[in-house]
Amino acid sequence: MMAPDRDSDDIDQESDAFQRRASGEGGQAAPATQTAAQNPTLVVVTGVSGAGKSSALKALEDMGFEAIDNVPLSLLDRLVAPGLFPRHLAVGVDIRTRDFAADTFLGQLSDLRKRQDVAARVLFLDCDDQVLGRRYAETRRRHPLAIDRPVADGIRQERALLLPIRERAGVILDTSDMSLGDLKAAMEVHFRTDANPGLPIFVVSFSFRRGLPRDADLVFDVRFLDNPHYDLDLRPLTGLDPAVGRHVEMDPAYGGFFDDLTGLLAPLLPRYAAEGKSYLTIAVGCTGGRHRSVFVAERLGAWLGAQGEKVRIRHRDLNKAGE
Numbered sequence: 001m002m003a004p005d006r007d008s009d010d011i012d013q014e015s016d017a018f019q020r021r022a023s024g025e026g027g028q029a030a031p032a033t034q035t036a037a038q039n040p041t042l043v044v045v046t047g048v049s050g051a052g053k054s055s056a057l058k059a060l061e062d063m064g065f066e067a068i069d070n071v072p073l074s075l076l077d078r079l080v081a082p083g084l085f086p087r088h089l090a091v092g093v094d095i096r097t098r099d100f101a102a103d104t105f106l107g108q109l110s111d112l113r114k115r116q117d118v119a120a121r122v123l124f125l126d127c128d129d130q131v132l133g134r135r136y137a138e139t140r141r142r143h144p145l146a147i148d149r150p151v152a153d154g155i156r157q158e159r160a161l162l163l164p165i166r167e168r169a170g171v172i173l174d175t176s177d178m179s180l181g182d183l184k185a186a187m188e189v190h191f192r193t194d195a196n197p198g199l200p201i202f203v204v205s206f207s208f209r210r211g212l213p214r215d216a217d218l219v220f221d222v223r224f225l226d227n228p229h230y231d232l233d234l235r236p237l238t239g240l241d242p243a244v245g246r247h248v249e250m251d252p253a254y255g256g257f258f259d260d261l262t263g264l265l266a267p268l269l270p271r272y273a274a275e276g277k278s279y280l281t282i283a284v285g286c287t288g289g290r291h292r293s294v295f296v297a298e299r300l301g302a303w304l305g306a307q308g309e310k311v312r313i314r315h316r317d318l319n320k321a322g323e
């Protein structure tokens with residue numbers, strides 16, 4: 001159920017159909033009981049226009065969520081009425097939504113979070129202003145708040161309107177440097193309904209030349225390690241190649257550094273989880289983002305996985321210009 005633009009009658013009909021399926025009317029009955037262990041989840045997907053909300057909703061739909069876009073806030077309570085919410089549901093809400101207002105939305109969110117029969121979560125999708133501008137230029141679409149003005153004006157106004165919601169979001173994803181595959185992987189880590197509880201961890205390699213990852217919580221600089229770029233045989237390879245890995249490991253500083261790194265992280269991870277942190281992003285950077293940072297990120301991801309952590313590895317600049 002992924003229609004980006006519908007009138008109110010369509011949404012009323014869709015809401016009624018959803019509730020009929022939930023109660024068993026007109027088709028196969030829903031399960032008689034809904035235990036707390038099943039943790040039905042409502043994910044509200046919002047964020048700046050052009051940051052990938054439709055793609056995120058489709059990813060959730062592929063994961064088993066029922067996904068509905070542009071739900072008027074006045075109908076949200078009907079979709080999650082007590083006793084009529086039998087499965088995982090994702091709804092898209094943004095400035096295009098009829099009767100949208102940040103204070104109204106936050107009031108509904110507060111009420112939902114008090115309920116025991118549903119786990120309400122908010123995903124906020126963000127993106128760099130320049131990347132947003134480029135996306136609008138490439139697709140030749142108008143920003144919804146800048147019909148007769150520059151796109152930059154619409155982006156600036158939208159950020160101001162959405163700031164209160166961004167501050168209350170449980171998960172914030174910056175899609176500036178994400179491919180569609182990266183976004184889907186991130187969605188699976190955060191919202192897989194069959195996932196084991198725990199702190200999702202993202203390990204990202206990057207190039208300092210291209211700037212720090214905007215969503216990094218911890219940043220480690222590995223430019224002190226011997227650079228494979230200056231070995232002509234290794235230059236065209238990456239940190240995913242064994243020869244590059246052996247080169248980095250031969251640096252006398254590598255072993256002690258990696259031991260210290262894991263020794264630092266080991267006591268921090270359970271404390272982050274205990275504090276209720278939604279996720280942790282660890283960034284590892286080198287000059288070009290293709291050799292040293294990639295190898296160290298892979299090794300760190302393997303170590304985290306061996307500790308039983310839920311981890312995803314992403315190499316932001318691997319396919320971009322070399323060091």
